[in-house]
Amino acid sequence: GAVVSQHPSRVICKSGTSVKIECRSLDFQATTMFWYRQFPKQSLMLMATSNEGSKATYEQGVEKDKFLINHASLTLSTLTVTSAHPEDSSFYICSSSPSGNTGELFFGEGSRLTVL
Amino acid sequence: GQQLNQSPQSMFIQEGEDVSMNCTSSSIFNTWLWYKQDPGEGPVLLIALYKAGELTSNGRLTAQFGITRKDSFLNISASIPSDVGIYFCAGQNAGNMLTFGGGTRLMVKP
Numbered sequence: 001g002a003v004v005s006q007h008p009s010r011v012i013c014k015s016g017t018s019v020k021i022e023c024r025s026l027d028f029q030a031t032t033m034f035w036y037r038q039f040p041k042q043s044l045m046l047m048a049t050s051n052e053g054s055k056a057t058y059e060q061g062v063e064k065d066k067f068l069i070n071h072a073s074l075t076l077s078t079l080t081v082t083s084a085h086p087e088d089s090s091f092y093i094c095s096s097s098p099s100g101n102t103g104e105l106f107f108g109e110g111s112r113l114t115v116l
Numbered sequence: 117g118q119q120l121n122q123s124p125q126s127m128f129i130q131e132g133e134d135v136s137m138n139c140t141s142s143s144i145f146n147t148w149l150w151y152k153q154d155p156g157e158g159p160v161l162l163i164a165l166y167k168a169g170e171l172t173s174n175g176r177l178t179a180q181f182g183i184t185r186k187d188s189f190l191n192i193s194a195s196i197p198s199d200v201g202i203y204f205c206a207g208q209n210a211g212n213m214l215t216f217g218g219g220t221r222l223m224v225k226p
Contacts, residue, residue: 004158006158032212034212034213034214042218042219043204043216043217043218043219044159044204044214044216045216046213046214049211049213091156093158093159095158095214097212103212104149104161104164105149105161105206105208105212105214106161107151107158107159107160107161108158109157109158110156110157110158112156
């Protein structure tokens with residue numbers, strides 16, 4: 001399967017600071033990447049769709065100014081949690097497909113954010 | 117967002133037993149996917165189903181795409197301790213977005 005990698009896997013930050021999470025496709029070019037959020041013992045909820053070279057599409061209820069997404073290259077998408085607060089603590093996971101808008105989605109390892 | 121109805125929510129079984137879990141939806145999907153997630157990790161794809169009625173196996177795993185395109189099941193035969201984890205079904209349509217089930221937490225007693 002295709003390889004998607006995230007960094008960092010864990011991050012702890014103080015309230016009010018911003019945190020950047022990177023998602024890379026290691027062996028394919030990703031025109032589209034998806035960002036999910038997962039709370040403990042819950043399923044994955046789609047936050048936004050990241051499109052290379054254009055603006056991300058956010059799901060209803062997700063603040064675009066809070067969760068900044070940049071997809072500047074075909075192998076890298078970043079999610080920046082701005083002015084993080086404790087309620088932003090969560091497991092953030094990205095995914096992508098070598099087939100673009102079709103085919104099987106492969107997930108990164110996830111990034112656990114803890115905001116103190 | 118929308119979720120699929122996945123059941124059971126959790127299972128506690130003896131090593132060697134077979135396991136069955138399923139997902140149902142009020143909407144049809146073009147593709148059904150089954151993922152396994154270990155604690156602190158991202159989901160790993162187990163099986164992908166593309167045609168209604170399709171039955172696909174991957175080792176001890178067998179999954180079927182329901183004929184109505186609104187449901188799917190996953191069977192695990194002869195469970196082993198490393199099968200422990202959370203299993204998610206996901207329905208997929210155009211645009212590649214996934215709709216996830218609530219997950220089935222599997223616990224295996226050696």
